[in-house]
Amino acid sequence: MRVYGDMALHDGGGVRRWLMGFCCLALSHVVLAHKTGPGSFSTPDPEFRSASIHLLQDRGSFHSLFSGRRRTARIRSSKEDHGTHYFLSTSAIPLGRRTGYYKNTLVTLNSFAYGITNHLAISGGVDLFSVISSRVRSARWYSRVQLSGSLGDNVHVGAQAFYAALPLPYGGEQTMELDTPPGFGSGMGMITLGNEVHQLTLTGGAVYDSVAGKARSLFGGAGMARVAPNVAVVTEHWWFPNESLDYTMHSLGIRILGDHLALDIGLAYDRELAVRVLPFGLPFVSGILNF
Numbered sequence: 001m002r003v004y005g006d007m008a009l010h011d012g013g014g015v016r017r018w019l020m021g022f023c024c025l026a027l028s029h030v031v032l033a034h035k036t037g038p039g040s041f042s043t044p045d046p047e048f049r050s051a052s053i054h055l056l057q058d059r060g061s062f063h064s065l066f067s068g069r070r071r072t073a074r075i076r077s078s079k080e081d082h083g084t085h086y087f088l089s090t091s092a093i094p095l096g097r098r099t100g101y102y103k104n105t106l107v108t109l110n111s112f113a114y115g116i117t118n119h120l121a122i123s124g125g126v127d128l129f130s131v132i133s134s135r136v137r138s139a140r141w142y143s144r145v146q147l148s149g150s151l152g153d154n155v156h157v158g159a160q161a162f163y164a165a166l167p168l169p170y171g172g173e174q175t176m177e178l179d180t181p182p183g184f185g186s187g188m189g190m191i192t193l194g195n196e197v198h199q200l201t202l203t204g205g206a207v208y209d210s211v212a213g214k215a216r217s218l219f220g221g222a223g224m225a226r227v228a229p230n231v232a233v234v235t236e237h238w239w240f241p242n243e244s245l246d247y248t249m250h251s252l253g254i255r256i257l258g259d260h261l262a263l264d265i266g267l268a269y270d271r272e273l274a275v276r277v278l279p280f281g282l283p284f285v286s287g288i289l290n291f
Contacts, residue, residue: 082262082288083196085113086222086236087251091201092158092192094148095121105264105286111142119149138182141165148190156192161185168209168240183210186218197226207240217241230257234266247271253284262288 084093085101095115103111103125111125123144130140142165148158167182188205203220222236232255240247253266269281 081196081226082232082255082257082290083199083224086201086224086234087253087264087266087268087284087286088236089201089203089220089222090121090123090144090146090158090160091199091222091224092148092156092190093196093199094119094150094156094158100291102289102291103286106284113144119147121146121148138165154194157190158192159187159189161187167211168207184208185210188218188220197232199224224255231255232257234264250281260290262290264288 082101084091084095090113095113097115097118100112100114100121105111108129109125109127111123113121113123115121123146125142127140130138142163144160144162146158146160148156148160150156163183163185165183168184184207186205186207188203190201190203192199192201194200200223201221203218203222205218206215207218208215217240219239219241220237222234224232224234226232234251234253234255236251238249247270249268249270251266251268253264256263256265264284264286267281267283273282274280
């Protein structure tokens, strides 16, 4: 009898523990009644009886008999917020040291970001189509160095230097027809209000156009808000003031969040995209991998 009691005590299953305790206690009385004969009475082994009663009184085992396997359907929120960046630009929330992400947009645009320290990060990207296409004079790429930090839980500030080997629209001129390789550099300051879940970023600075040979101002605004456990709305807007014609660019979409992966689905719009692609702009999809 003691062997069965020991087996019941060491059995990890809640239902099995409760049933085995009940059976062992009942079996002990049956066996003893058979040994002592009809009308006689004997007390079971105290240790065995104590073990059987302990199993029956185990509240966790008894509770598991009725509710231990009940599961509530619930969507778990992602551990990663991807709150340090938007579709094209970054927020002032700093990347952690030795953390970063890789992003692929429409297969051709590949970019990355990496935190060297808790306040200093670098990022860059290249358009693979421009590398292999004979229609493009030079490869299109960009690089960024950002210094940022947090003044509090909901206030973050930063500054960045940015260069892109891309034509910068100004006044409708076609920079690709000029002899000077297109490209522009910028220096910007930024402030982000909020946290990695809900935030608003304002950016301002100056941009130097290598083709036009002059500097002009640059302003931007971006935001992100979690609207579901694993879905966030992301929007981004840029404004390049110009004497003849201002240039603006807008984007709006959602970010589907995972623990390590995220998926951006959105729409980018400016005057050139409305003419060359679709009247409402360029739909895009990006995959993001945190590391």
